[in-house]
Amino acid sequence: MDILGLARRRRSVRRFRSDPISEEDLRYVLEAAHYSPSGANRQPWRYILVRDPGRKRRIREICEEVEKRFYERVPQWFLEFARSRGITWRKPHLTDAPVLIVVAGYRKSPHWKESVWIMIGYLLLAAEERGLATLTYTPSDTRWAKEFFGLPDGWGLETIIPIGYPEEVPSFPGRYRLEDLIYSEEWGRRGL
Numbered sequence: 363m364d365i366l367g368l369a370r371r372r373r374s375v376r377r378f379r380s381d382p383i384s385e386e387d388l389r390y391v392l393e394a395a396h397y398s399p400s401g402a403n404r405q406p407w408r409y410i411l412v413r414d415p416g417r418k419r420r421i422r423e424i425c426e427e428v429e430k431r432f433y434e435r436v437p438q439w440f441l442e443f444a445r446s447r448g449i450t451w452r453k454p455h456l457t458d459a460p461v462l463i464v465v466a467g468y469r470k471s472p473h474w475k476e477s478v479w480i481m482i483g484y485l486l487l488a489a490e491e492r493g494l495a496t497l498t499y500t501p502s503d504t505r506w507a508k509e510f511f512g513l514p515d516g517w518g519l520e521t522i523i524p525i526g527y528p529e530e531v532p533s534f535p536g537r538y539r540l541e542d543l544i545y546s547e548e549w550g551r552r553g554l
């Protein structure tokens with residue numbers, strides 16, 4: 363399948379089967395991400411692969427605690443979006459998926475955030491190509507990760523990507539019409 367087909371087919375999955383994934387698939391996905399561009403080629407990311415059930419459980423407990431606090435102060439529109447997608451403070455994907463790819467970013471590199479997220483885009487599509495489900499889970503507070511993972515100075519947790527086989531077939535949440543997002547020469551003038 364070509365890139366457009368993979369991009370159209372990929373969905374955020376929030377319920378995972380616990381079946382393991384192959385080392386080969388995992389390596390493929392990380393290798394595809396490895397070739398993404400980055401500011402000054404600094405490649406400001408590291409992957410911490412978490413498979414240990416005890417550690418996954420602990421990560422889930424911590425994340426659910428921070429999400430409970432987060433949900434007490436979020437705006438109404440977010441609550442409605444979250445409800446429509448079945449998102450709550452509960453994070454079963456953190457224990458159910460066989461592997462958590464914890465992505466750490468180096469905050470002292472130029473354009474580190476942009477670089478990390480382009481890399482994640484590569485990773486998500488490579489996973490889709492291998493028939494693997496993913497979620498870009500961004501905990502609402504990541505300070506706990508510093509000590510938990512022993513991150514060195516300058517490094518911070520950017521996202522946790524559970525990867526595995528899907529337990530659900532999520533619906534497509536839709537996109538704006540592409541034609542409405544493309545302007546020609548100046549803002550507001552429609553056209554490709």
Ligand SMILES: Cc1cc2nc3c(=O)[nH]c(=O)nc-3n(C[C@H](O)[C@H](O)[C@H](O)COP(=O)(O)O)c2cc1C
Pocket residue numbers: 372373374375376449497498499500501532534535
């Ligand atoms: C930067 C970023 C952060 C996200 N954070 C979360 C998150 O914390 N929890 C979650 O359930 N989904 C998260 N998502 C997934 C989005 O909700 C999802 O991509 C969007 O609703 C579109 O759905 P789709 O991925 O199935 O096309 C995140 C996506 C991105 C790109």
